[in-house]
Amino acid sequence: MNPYLDILPEVAEAIRSGKPVVALESTIISHGMPYPQNVETALKVEQIIRDHGAVPATIAVIGGRLKAGLSPEEIEYFGKKGRAIAKASRRDLAVLCARGEDGATTVTTTMIIAHMAGIKIFATGGIGGVHRGATETMDISADLEELAHTPVMVICAGAKSILDLGLTLEYLETHGVPVLGYGTKELPAFYTRHSGFSVDYRVDSPEELAKAFKVQGDLGFSGGMLVTNPIPEEYSMPKDVIDTAIDQAIRECEEKGIHGKETTPFLLARVAELTGGDSLASNIQLVFNNARLAALTAAAYCRM
Ligand code: PSU
Ligand code: MN
Numbered sequence: 001m002n003p004y005l006d007i008l009p010e011v012a013e014a015i016r017s018g019k020p021v022v023a024l025e026s027t028i029i030s031h032g033m034p035y036p037q038n039v040e041t042a043l044k045v046e047q048i049i050r051d052h053g054a055v056p057a058t059i060a061v062i063g064g065r066l067k068a069g070l071s072p073e074e075i076e077y078f079g080k081k082g083r084a085i086a087k088a089s090r091r092d093l094a095v096l097c098a099r100g101e102d103g104a105t106t107v108t109t110t111m112i113i114a115h116m117a118g119i120k121i122f123a124t125g126g127i128g129g130v131h132r133g134a135t136e137t138m139d140i141s142a143d144l145e146e147l148a149h150t151p152v153m154v155i156c157a158g159a160k161s162i163l164d165l166g167l168t169l170e171y172l173e174t175h176g177v178p179v180l181g182y183g184t185k186e187l188p189a190f191y192t193r194h195s196g197f198s199v200d201y202r203v204d205s206p207e208e209l210a211k212a213f214k215v216q217g218d219l220g221f222s223g224g225m226l227v228t229n230p231i232p233e234e235y236s237m238p239k240d241v242i243d244t245a246i247d248q249a250i251r252e253c254e255e256k257g258i259h260g261k262e263t264t265p266f267l268l269a270r271v272a273e274l275t276g277g278d279s280l281a282s283n284i285q286l287v288f289n290n291a292r293l294a295a296l297t298a299a300a301y302c303r304m
Contacts, residue, residue, distance in 0.1 A: 008069025129168030
């Protein structure tokens with residue numbers, strides 16, 4: 001086992017005995033939602049995963065250790081410290097470990113640590129992607145590169161239209177990442193079920209998802225797979241409300257000259273402020289929805 005990795009005993013036991021495990025990210029806790037809703041949501045997501053027959057493993061970096069599985073106290077610590085915790089992408093891991101610091105794992109680093117631990121299925125809210133204006137700024141999330149190389153299935157609600165969704169799909173196609181729609185052929189856009197862009201395949205059951213991912217591994221492909229699961233209709237938001245907030249957030253981001261790793265957290269926080277409690281409620285519900293699907297898919301994968 002990697003000398004920098006700590007696996008929570010319950011998670012280690014589940015992996016050893018071939019029981020279903022679902023990885024969860026910690027940037028969504030520290031940077032994605034305000035306290036205390038972030039902690040309540042993270043704990044509830046773990047409970048939903050248990051209720052659907054799998055063991056949750058929230059992933060983070062604490063004191064320079066890579067953690068697969070957090071205690072409720074550690075989740076509380078992350079939620080309370082919030083944005084004071086460094087957002088850790090692939091390029092940050094070595095330095096954080098060397099210095100013994102904390103890091104909130106993004107989709108990228110959650111995939112890395114899940115794979116080190118032997119966890120195959122990961123549930124989150126939204127992934128990073130190609131930003132609008134990327135032809136000038138070259139701002140493309142490391143999440144896409146990780147999906148190309150690391151064999152973990154990521155179950156999300158699509159991507160927010162803070163990104164250029166069309167270019168994000170082009171990038172994933174070039175890098176050979178399958179993009180599956182759960183019950184739909186249309187890419188969902190996080191708060192809304194519709195984006196106007198098509199995914200590669202529609203898949204209608206956890207068994208079908210598990211089989212596709214199993215076959216990908218059997219073929220010797222080393223990359224990941226992206227599952228986009230639309231937000232339940234009753235929690236989705238009006239497209240014009242979201243679009244107006246996103247356009248304003250992007251304008252402010254440009255005016256302030258924000259760039260690099262600060263861009264995504266700034267846009268997410270600003271959109272959340274501009275749309276108030278409604279977007280937070282939607283965000284929470286879509287994460288619950290993805291956790292359910294991930295637990296069922298992990299269980300189906302273990303049965304194969
Ligand atoms: N998009 C969301 N919610 C999020 C993120 C992105 O809708 O919480 C977070 C995830 O942790 C994701 C990261 O992996 O932001 C991407 O950041 P960047 O664009 O800097 O790669
Ligand atoms: Mn970026």
